[in-house]
Amino acid sequence: MRALISTLAILWTLLAPNIAIAQFSPAIIINNSVISEFEIDQRIVMLNTFQTPGNLENIAREQLIEDRLKLAALKSAGLRITDEGLVNAMTAFATRADLELDQFIIMLGQSGISEETFRDFVRVNVSWRDFIQSRFSDRAQVTEDDINLALGQSGAYSSIEVLINEIIIPFSPENEQQAMTAANRIAQLTSTSAFEAEARRVSALPSKIHGGRLDWLPISNYPPSLRGLLLDLAPGEITEPLPITNGVALFQMRSVREVPRITPELAAIEYATFYIAGGLNDLGLTEARRIDALVDTCDDLYGVARGLPVAQLERDVLPSADIPADVAMELAKLDAGEASYMLTRDNGETLVFLMMCGRTLAISEDVDREAIRGQLRSQRLNTYATALLADLRAAATITYN
Numbered sequence: 058m059r060a061l062i063s064t065l066a067i068l069w070t071l072l073a074p075n076i077a078i079a080q081f082s083p084a085i086i087i088n089n090s091v092i093s094e095f096e097i098d099q100r101i102v103m104l105n106t107f108q109t110p111g112n113l114e115n116i117a118r119e120q121l122i123e124d125r126l127k128l129a130a131l132k133s134a135g136l137r138i139t140d141e142g143l144v145n146a147m148t149a150f151a152t153r154a155d156l157e158l159d160q161f162i163i164m165l166g167q168s169g170i171s172e173e174t175f176r177d178f179v180r181v182n183v184s185w186r187d188f189i190q191s192r193f194s195d196r197a198q199v200t201e202d203d204i205n206l207a208l209g210q211s212g213a214y215s216s217i218e219v220l221i222n223e224i225i226i227p228f229s230p231e232n233e234q235q236a237m238t239a240a241n242r243i244a245q246l247t248s249t250s251a252f253e254a255e256a257r258r259v260s261a262l263p264s265k266i267h268g269g270r271l272d273w274l275p276i277s278n279y280p281p282s283l284r285g286l287l288l289d290l291a292p293g294e295i296t297e298p299l300p301i302t303n304g305v306a307l308f309q310m311r312s313v314r315e316v317p318r319i320t321p322e323l324a325a326i327e328y329a330t331f332y333i334a335g336g337l338n339d340l341g342l343t344e345a346r347r348i349d350a351l352v353d354t355c356d357d358l359y360g361v362a363r364g365l366p367v368a369q370l371e372r373d374v375l376p377s378a379d380i381p382a383d384v385a386m387e388l389a390k391l392d393a394g395e396a397s398y399m400l401t402r403d404n405g406e407t408l409v410f411l412m413m414c415g416r417t418l419a420i421s422e423d424v425d426r427e428a429i430r431g432q433l434r435s436q437r438l439n440t441y442a443t444a445l446l447a448d449l450r451a452a453a454t455i456t457y458n
Contacts (some may be wrong), residue, residue, distance in 0.1 A: 085118065086126040086456040098123055099174040124177075127185040127451040129413070134192075138184045147176065189442045197437035199430045200407050217276045217440070218316055219287055222252055222269040222309040224260040225301070225383075227337065229355040240298035240305045241370035249293055252309045261304070261337065262399050271390065273314070281378050284440075285447025288313070297451075301383035303401045316365045327374040327414035328388055329355040331362065334408075336401050341408040345398035348410055354394055355414035372414070387411055 100117035151161030228236035253268025290310035335341030362370040391413035
C-alpha cells in the first residue's frame with residue numbers, strides 16, 4: 058500500500074505542472090491580452106450558476122472577449138472603479154440573490170467560482186456602465202416631449218437614420234479570390250460616384266441599377282454588429298469588405314440624420330426562408346418571382362410549400378443579434394410582407410427566398426414618467442455602447458488557439 062501511495066504521489070508530482078499549464082494556457086488573444094482556458098471554464102461555471110440559457114461555452118468566450126475590449130477602452134480613458142465602489146457593486150449584486158456579500162461569495166465558492174472571477178466580472182461591467190454614462194450622457198438626455206410621445210401624446214423622439222450605398226459580390230469556391238480582390242479594391246475608393254459605378258458593374262443586388270443606393274433607414278434596422286461600423290463612417294467612406302455566406306459585402310456612407318419618431322427597442326424579428334434550387338440562375342430567379350407574385354404574407358408560403366420536404370420552408374423568430382449577418386442585412390430593408398431573393402446557400406446552388414413576417418417591439422406599459430425617462434435614456438446609452446463595442450471589435454486582432 059505504501060508503494061502504491063508513493064507511486065501515485067510521484068505521478069501527481071509529474072502530471073500536476075502539465076495540468077496547471079494546460080489550465081492557464083492561452084485560449085484567445087485579443088491584441089496583446091490573453092484569455093486563458095481557466096477564465097473560460099470559470100465563466101462557464103458562473104453562467105451556469107446564474108442559470109444563463111444558451112451555449113454557455115460560446116457565451117463565455119464572447120463575454121470575455123468583450124470584457125477585454127472594454128478594459129482596453131477604460132485603460133485608454135484612464136478610468137477605473139475605486140475599491141469602495143467595487144465592494145458596493147458586488148454587494149448590490151449579492152443583494153439580488155437576497156444574500157449578504159460574504160454569503161454570496163461562499164455560495165459561489167461552493168459552485169467552484171473563485172472570488173477573483175466574480176470580482177473581475179463586476180469590475181469590468183460596472184466600470185463600463187459608468188464610462189458609457191459619462192461619455193454619452195449629453196447625447197442621451199430625455200426631454201418631456203420624448204416622454205409625452207412614448208406615452209402616446211405629443212412631442213418628438215430623435216432617432217438615428219442612415220443613407221448608404223451597398224454592394225454584395227457573390228462568389229463560389231472557384232472565384233472567391235477574384236471576388237475578394239475586387240472587394241479590397243472597391244474599399245479603397247474615395248468617391249460616391251466611383252462606388253456607384255462599381256455597384257452597377259459587380260453587385261448582385263437589385264439596388265445595382267441605382268448604383269447601390271438605398272433610402273433612409275433607421276440604424277436600429279441593421280444588425281448590432283453592423284451599426285457601429287456604419288456610424289463610424291464619414292460621408293463617402295466605405296467599410297472594409299465584410300464576409301457573408303457565399304459572398305462579400307461593402308457599404309458606403311452617404312449621410313446620417315436624426316428624425317422625429319419613436320423607435321422602441323426590437324425584441325425580435327420574425328421571418329421566413331424558402332429554399333429554391335438553382336441559385337441565382339434564370340431558373341431559380343424565375344421561380345422566386347413566381348412565388349413573390351403569389352404571396353402577400355409569410356402564412357401564404359405554407360401553401361407554396363405544401364407537399365414539399367419540411368426543411369424547404371423555415372420560419373424563425375429571433376433577436377436581431379442572433380440572425381445570420383447576410384440575412385439580417387436583407388431584412389433591414391424589408392417591411393412586413395416584403396421579400397428578397399438575392400441570397401444563396403450551398404455554394405450558390407440554392408436560392409434563398411427571404412420574407413419579412415414582422416418586427417416585435419419591446420414596449421413597456423403602465424409605467425410612470427420617470428420610469429419611461431429611464432427606459433428611453435437606457436435605450437439611447439445602449440445604442441451608443443453597442444456601436445462603440447462593435448467598433449472596438451472591428452479594430453481588434455483576435456486569435457483563437
